[in-house]
Each structure stands twice: as C-alpha cells, then as structure tokens.
Amino acid sequence: MVVPQVKPLSPGEVLGCTSPVIEGADALVFIADGRFHLESAMIMNPNLKAYRYDPYPKLLTLEKYDLxxxxxxxxxxxxxxxxxxxxxxxxxxxxxxxxxxxxxxxxxxxxxxxxxxxxxxxxxxxxxxxxxxxxxxxxxxxxxxxxxxxxxxxxxxxxxxxxxxxxxFERTRWREGSYPMDFYAKGSGPWTNYHDRKK
Incomplete structure (x- = not known):
C-alpha cells in the first residue's frame, strides 16, 4: 500500500484541482462521501482503477471518469x-x-x-x-x-x-491522454501557484 503525496500537500491529501501521480499501483482507493476530489485523482491517473469507499453507508464502489x-x-x-x-x-x-x-x-x-x-x-x-x-x-x-x-x-x-x-498560445504542449491536476503542486508549470518564476 502506498499513500501518495504531491508537495506541498500532506500525504494522502487530494484537492479537486491537485492530485499526485500514483506510480507502482494497479488501483487507487479513495475514502470520501463524494466524487469531486476523487475525480481529480482519476484525471491525473487515468490508467488506474478507482474505488471509492463511502464510510457513511459503508459502500465500496468502482468509479469511472470519461477522460x-x-x-x-x-x-x-x-x-x-x-x-x-x-x-x-x-x-x-x-x-x-x-x-x-x-x-x-x-x-x-x-x-x-x-x-x-x-x-x-x-x-x-x-x-x-x-x-x-x-x-x-x-x-x-x-x-x-x-x-x-x-x-x-x-x-x-x-x-x-x-x-x-x-x-x-503554444507555450506548452497539449498532453494527449492526460490532463495536469497540479494547480497547487510544487515543481509544475507556470499555470500553477507554486511555480518557480525565477527560472
């Protein structure tokens, strides 16, 4: 089991606009009562099966996203x-x-x-x-x-x-098959909050 992290977020923390790339896994399990934040992880990791465990009704469901x-x-x-x-x-x-x-x-x-x-x-x-x-x-x-x-x-x-x-405006290439969910991630492009603008 891996608890992924995209800095500066905490391990396992996901936002609707910021998710880690998960490597070395076949599936992700998301514990939440909604889909919004899970969708961010699904967009960032389109090749992983995504399961959501909702602790209120105690249900585990396989989730889909039409990337x-x-x-x-x-x-x-x-x-x-x-x-x-x-x-x-x-x-x-x-x-x-x-x-x-x-x-x-x-x-x-x-x-x-x-x-x-x-x-x-x-x-x-x-x-x-x-x-x-x-x-x-x-x-x-x-x-x-x-x-x-x-x-x-x-x-x-x-x-x-x-x-x-x-x-x-052709400053960044379109990423076929993936979409960056990195708005609050460090080390990403100039469209993000923590981009190093001194480079």
Whole structure:
C-alpha cells in the first residue's frame, strides 16, 4: 500500500484541482462521501482503477471518469479560443484560488500574442454574468481549474484555465491522454501557484 503525496500537500491529501501521480499501483482507493476530489485523482491517473469507499453507508464502489470526452471538450475550447482577439481574464477572489502571479503570467502571454484583454475580479463565475460582455471572444479564468473542466460547456464563450491558455498560445504542449491536476503542486508549470518564476 502506498499513500501518495504531491508537495506541498500532506500525504494522502487530494484537492479537486491537485492530485499526485500514483506510480507502482494497479488501483487507487479513495475514502470520501463524494466524487469531486476523487475525480481529480482519476484525471491525473487515468490508467488506474478507482474505488471509492463511502464510510457513511459503508459502500465500496468502482468509479469511472470519461477522460477522453473531457479532453475533447477542453481541446475544442482551446481551438476555438485560438481565433479570439478580445479576451476577458477573470481573477477569482474566493479564498486563495486567484493568484496575482498567475494573472501576471497570463497577461504577459496575451500581450506577447498581440491580444486585447481586460481583467475582471469575481468571487464566483456564472455563465449569465460573463455573457453580458458581448465583445469578449474568449475567457481565461484564474480561480479553480475545475470551473472550466466541469462547467466550461455552459459558458457562451470558451472558458480556459491558465494551463489551457499556455496551450492556446503554444507555450506548452497539449498532453494527449492526460490532463495536469497540479494547480497547487510544487515543481509544475507556470499555470500553477507554486511555480518557480525565477527560472
């Protein structure tokens, strides 16, 4: 048995946007009464069988996640955003989700790519609120990556994560068959909170 860790999180700790890569295992067992955090581990480890033990009804279930469908939806949003000229950038103000350093990086990407943009501070993102901005061709949100992954289809214009913006502007390659769930992980890309920006 292995209790995996992605630093700076504690061993066994998983967030909805941050999970460890699990090596040397055939399956993962997740103890929780919901799926949200488990889905993060399933996205990060698509080749492992995933079991969820819910301690309240004392049930062990085999869980599934349609990674190919999610990847196709996200790739389509990136491809649509490639043709965008005007971007809205949302910096989340709920808790510690919005990071000004990631915002600075995204602004730099947009400026280097010759795109126009504005920054909008929001505690929560709703499709009807963003739909009011008629001149925006695509959005980049710096809050919770799962907003785009889970609910991006509900927004009238593409709603990219910072990772997807990196892919859109060809600074990072698209990862076929896997999607980074590393928003709070150390040692990952410039779309993450703990990226070493001095490099």
């Amino acid at each position: 190919p469908q999610m990847m196709a939806i996200r790739r389509a949003a990136i491809d649509e955003a490639r043709g965008a000229k005007n971007f809205g950038v949302v910096l989340g103000t709920l808790g510690r989700q919005g990071n000004p350093l990631i915002l600075d990086h995204v602004k730099q990407l947009l400026e280097q790519s010759g795109k126009t943009y504005f920054v909008l501070l929001m505690s929560e993102l709703f499709p009807d609120k963003l739909a009011r901005f008629k001149d925006v061709d695509a959005w980049i949100q710096i809050a919770c990556p799962r907003l785009s992954i889970d609910w991006g289809y509900a927004f009238p214009k593409p709603l990219l994560t910072a990772y997807e913006a990196e892919v859109c």
